Amino acid sequence: MEKTRPSPTRYPEHNPDGAQPEGAEGSEPLDQLPGSLYDPGTLPPKDLDPSASLDQFSPYGSEGLSPTPDNISAGREAADNLNRTQGAEKLRRSDIIRSNIDSITTEVVSGISKSIALNKNRLSIPKTIILGMRFNSAKRKHNRKVTKANNAKAAAEQARSEVGNGHIFNGKHKANRLERKSNKLQGKADSYKQNTLDGRESRVNDHSSMLKNRLNHADKVRNTHENIHTKKIEMYRDRKSLAESRKEMRHMSKELRRSGASKAEANRTMSEISLENRLKIGAAGCRIEAAAREHRNNQKATRRLEKEAAGVSKKLIETRESLDDENEIYTDTAQRLEETNNLKADMVAEQSSLINERDKLDPDDPEYTTKLVGVDRQLEKLAKAIAYSEKQSEILSSKLSDLTESIAYLEGQVAEQKSKKAAANNDVLAAELVTLKSGRGLNDLETDQRQIINDSRRPQAQAQPSPQPIPARPTTPAEVPANPVSAEEQPTLF
Amino acid sequence: MPILTKSFLQDIGLELDDETFAALADHTDSTLHERVISEITDELSPEQAAELASLQNADDDILQLWLVDNVPDLQEIVADEIDILLGEIAENSDAIQG
Numbered sequence: 001m002e003k004t005r006p007s008p009t010r011y012p013e014h015n016p017d018g019a020q021p022e023g024a025e026g027s028e029p030l031d032q033l034p035g036s037l038y039d040p041g042t043l044p045p046k047d048l049d050p051s052a053s054l055d056q057f058s059p060y061g062s063e064g065l066s067p068t069p070d071n072i073s074a075g076r077e078a079a080d081n082l083n084r085t086q087g088a089e090k091l092r093r094s095d096i097i098r099s100n101i102d103s104i105t106t107e108v109v110s111g112i113s114k115s116i117a118l119n120k121n122r123l124s125i126p127k128t129i130i131l132g133m134r135f136n137s138a139k140r141k142h143n144r145k146v147t148k149a150n151n152a153k154a155a156a157e158q159a160r161s162e163v164g165n166g167h168i169f170n171g172k173h174k175a176n177r178l179e180r181k182s183n184k185l186q187g188k189a190d191s192y193k194q195n196t197l198d199g200r201e202s203r204v205n206d207h208s209s210m211l212k213n214r215l216n217h218a219d220k221v222r223n224t225h226e227n228i229h230t231k232k233i234e235m236y237r238d239r240k241s242l243a244e245s246r247k248e249m250r251h252m253s254k255e256l257r258r259s260g261a262s263k264a265e266a267n268r269t270m271s272e273i274s275l276e277n278r279l280k281i282g283a284a285g286c287r288i289e290a291a292a293r294e295h296r297n298n299q300k301a302t303r304r305l306e307k308e309a310a311g312v313s314k315k316l317i318e319t320r321e322s323l324d325d326e327n328e329i330y331t332d333t334a335q336r337l338e339e340t341n342n343l344k345a346d347m348v349a350e351q352s353s354l355i356n357e358r359d360k361l362d363p364d365d366p367e368y369t370t371k372l373v374g375v376d377r378q379l380e381k382l383a384k385a386i387a388y389s390e391k392q393s394e395i396l397s398s399k400l401s402d403l404t405e406s407i408a409y410l411e412g413q414v415a416e417q418k419s420k421k422a423a424a425n426n427d428v429l430a431a432e433l434v435t436l437k438s439g440r441g442l443n444d445l446e447t448d449q450r451q452i453i454n455d456s457r458r459p460q461a462q463a464q465p466s467p468q469p470i471p472a473r474p475t476t477p478a479e480v481p482a483n484p485v486s487a488e489e490q491p492t493l494f
Numbered sequence: 495m496p497i498l499t500k501s502f503l504q505d506i507g508l509e510l511d512d513e514t515f516a517a518l519a520d521h522t523d524s525t526l527h528e529r530v531i532s533e534i535t536d537e538l539s540p541e542q543a544a545e546l547a548s549l550q551n552a553d554d555d556i557l558q559l560w561l562v563d564n565v566p567d568l569q570e571i572v573a574d575e576i577d578i579l580l581g582e583i584a585e586n587s588d589a590i591q592g
Contacts, residue, residue, distance in 0.1 A: 076540070079540075079544075080540040080543055080544075082547070083540070083543035083544045083546065083547040084535040084536075084538065084543045084546075084547075085535075086546075086547035086550065087535050087538070087543055087546030087547050087549075088531050088532070088534075088535045090546065090547070090549060090550050090552075090557070091531045091534065091535070091546075091557075092527075092528075092531060094554045094557055095554060096554050096557050096558050096561060097527060097530055097531055097534075098527060100530075100561075100568060100569075100572055101497075101526060101527065101530065101572050101576075104569055104572045104573055104576070229505070229506055229507035232505040232506055232584070233506050233507075233584045233585070233587065236505075236506065236577075236580050236581045236583075236584035236585075237581050237584060237585055239577040239580070239581055240577055240578050240580070240581020240582065240584075240585075241581070242577070243573070243574035243575070243576075243577035243578045243581070244574075244578055246570065246574050247533070247571075247574050247578070250537070250567060250570075250571075251536075254536075254537060
């Protein structure tokens with residue numbers, strides 16, 4: 001951006017050729033301008049050898065004016081201001097400053113951007129999906145069982161409608177069997193619902209409410225820590241305070257040197273003023289470092305405990321699922337045993353009926369032998385079927401016994417893992433509380449350090465030794481103030 | 495590299511359209527430029543200021559060498575002014591957004 005040179009209004013003689021500058025016509029006569037510079041009684045003598053900067057001031061030419069200490073000091077000051085203005089103009093026209101800014105900006109800006117890290121909340125989304133899938137699978141299985149039961153019932157009703165009167169081996173027997181089968185299938189469906197489906201639905205609901213609680217807790221933890229933008233703004237504010245402190249110290253060091261103190265004395269004075277503050281800031285920094293280290297360790301411990309608690313939960317879920325499966329098998333086996341026993345009872349009843357029928361056979365009947373052989377054959381088949389049923393019954397009973405032991409073991413495991421899970425959750429909560437406290441402690445220490453930094457600036461401004469009046473820091477010739485300019489009066493952004 | 499970047503604005507929660515961002519970036523660069531020049535000229539002794547004034551027609555290379563010799567705190571000055579400027583923008587982010 002091009003900047004025009006401020007027009008000289010107070011020093012219209014800034015024309016080395018001596019020609020009347022533009023706009024000077026009708027302006028105030030030189031000898032009536034304020035200040036002793038144009039006082040005809042204070043011009044320097046002819047034989048005065050002014051300094052190089054004084055040569056640029058035409059009032060001190062060869063007019064035979066007498067210099068005074070005030071005149072010389074003011075003249076030197078004005079000449080110095082002019083040099084600074086010209087120097088600043090040269091720097092503006094060149095690209096040197098911009099190239100220096102570019103080379104430093106990358107380092108400064110990239111250093112700032114690495115300072116803040118974000119926390120992320122972890123949610124067990126895959127577990128939700130798995131539980132949902134298992135629940136849906138159980139629901140489909142239950143529906144299939146119900147459908148099977150209904151189909152058997154329909155078949156039983158169909159068979160019953162076709163039953164005629166007569167022998168036990170006609171459709172009536174089939175209808176009874178189908179009806180028993182239908183009842184057993186319905187019982188299986190109800191038992192499955194009670195032992196498996198309801199349990200899985202309950203676990204899905206528990207998990208859902210657990211996720212909601214975790215989300216609420218995560219929101220609370222997040223709200224307890226400060227908003228990330230506020231933190232970053234505070235960080236930039238701190239950097240600004242530190243930079244202003246360094247700038248202030250540079251100015252004070254320069255002013256001490258200008259006041260005649262040697263560089264060593266100036267540095268010693270600055271050291272004395274700032275040593276105590278630097279020590280305080282350094283001590284605060286050490287405390288912050290230790291607190292930050294402790295906070296990081298607490299966070300690591302919390303994450304480790306959360307991982308362990310998640311592992312315990314997973315194991316508990318798996319054990320519960322195994323228990324459900326064993327219960328399901330037990331139920332099936334028990335029903336099969338009951339069915340086998342019922343079938344055996346039917347066959348025993350049939351056997352008794354056949355024996356009675358054989359006893360009632362008339363030996364005088366010409367078909368006595370044929371009928372007797374037929375009944376005996378049926379009795380033989382029944383005896384074999386009854387023996388098979390008994391064997392099946394024994395096997396199923398033994399299986400039931402094994403399943404009972406297995407279920408008891410798994411129930412014990414579930415109880416043990418439940419208590420482990422509760423203990424793990426308590427540990428996680430305690431660790432989260434400790435982490436929260438250490439985080440708050442760290443914030444408090446950072447606030448204290450900021451306060452120390454802010455306080456360190458005020459005593460320095462009051463304690464500067466200044467044997468001579470501090471010269472003004474003008475920005476342009478038109479703005480040479482009578483009083484010293486403070487840092488706040490330089491061009492501001494807002 | 496420009497002083498004002500979009501990542502810095504995101505850090506302090508500031509969202510600006512491209513036109514406003516470009517205007518603010520230009521204004522920031524020119525303000526920083528002026529402040530650094532003001533600090534440098536203020537750091538100089540009267541003799542150094544006279545010397546700088548005499549380099550009106552000098553090349554940038556000569557000027558750079560002169561700055562390195564006579565302004566040893568140049569890097570610190572630039573870094574401090576950058577920090578102060580970014581801090582001011584961060585502090586006034588609400589006013590800028592509004």
